[in-house]
Amino acid sequence: MKDGPDLARIAALIGDPARANMLTALLAGAALTVTELANESGITVQTASGHLARLAAGGLVEARMSGRHKYYALAGPEVAGVLESLLGLAAARGHLRHRPGPRDEGLRAARVCYDHLAGAAGVQLHDSLVARGHLLLGQDGPVLTEPGRAFLAGLGLSLAPSRRPLCRQCLDWSERRNHLAGALGAALLQHMLGQTWIRRPEGGRLLQFSDQGRRAFDAAFPPVQAECAPAARSATRART
Template sequence: MVTTVSVAQVGALVGDPARVAMLQALMDGRALTASELAQAAGITRQTASGHLAQLAAASLVTVSKQGRHRYHRLAGPEVARLLESLMLLASDATAQRPRTGPRDARLRLARTCYDHMAGWLGVQLADALVARNWVEIAEDGALVTEAGLDRLADLGLDAVVGGRAKLQCRPCLDWSERRPHLAGRLGAALCTHSLQRGWVRRQPGSRALDVTPAGWRAFHDLFDIRPPAAS
């Protein structure tokens, strides 16, 4: 049962800068050790272990053991949505100029949001699917149309999620673009498909994604998406 106390406990946990830094480091869906998370937060490993124990007790992260290492992940996409919403609110509260979102141009262009793509590219993909009537997006939800199921299956995305019936999606408000990108199984499948095809590559130690020349060609041919004009 959700109580005011339990809500306050979660709020207190995500109100600590070190814990927030560790949670943000896990936003790209990777599993990291306490040492790696301590480095991301700029704290000692012992301090990080204490923070991680609290986050695990509150079901914000999960822990798995492999060999002599313990790996930590976000407990699920709902935790990523919580963090993305907090970043959106924080950028509004501290904004001193109209530009929103991360200052790093690479993060603004394309990044992972847990298991799906965000940033300018994620929003452009959502727009392209809507323009083709493959996906319908409303303020409170999204769905893949029958035509969309057929066309996305032709691209092989049904194989990524285990069948066309599982190509569900939902809108996720992008905190740098302030418009929705796609999450859910379809959003995750688009991200996985793009990584497998070499259209995008992960940047080490970052949520940012590099779009390859082959990726720009594919995004143009399939979705009429061109690289953004230099700002």
């Protein structure tokens, strides 16, 4: 047996269809009960409990107690990042489970990836920050610049100290380009929810902009023309 991380074990945990469905459901960032996850996967509660025990033992999910109820959530943002990247790889290789429909179009436009904005809107936010010098792309990921901090202050957004990386790139499964994750990505999503630019119908992954919110978002994070964003594209290519 070779030394080092056991990739096969992690791949086997994610690779089961029922477990993959449960992990995808948890990408919304909410903690769900065994019954809710069983419904997401189309399996019995007893079978779901067995799958969740394996995912918890493998460090991919964690159980949380609230009174007499037990909820399950992803074990951290790094797990969410891996899942989102795998979704991107599956989409890029044509491994799709069904034909696109109206809901898919909405998810491609704007959705939650664990705790930050993803989809076309998430990529727009990332590329706009890079193009205007608010984020500097380096070998270790994006870095918030002083103009970027001033920009955030102008939005009325203050960053609380966190043990998480401030800025991190996450490969978007539908756009196949990077969106912004990390503590900053999470703070920006909460800011937009607090400003009612966007809403989360039924607490799922889908995000919907109000008309006023879309105008405010485009003003804060103007779309970048493709020819003006070579840095964003090169960063994506470097990671693929």
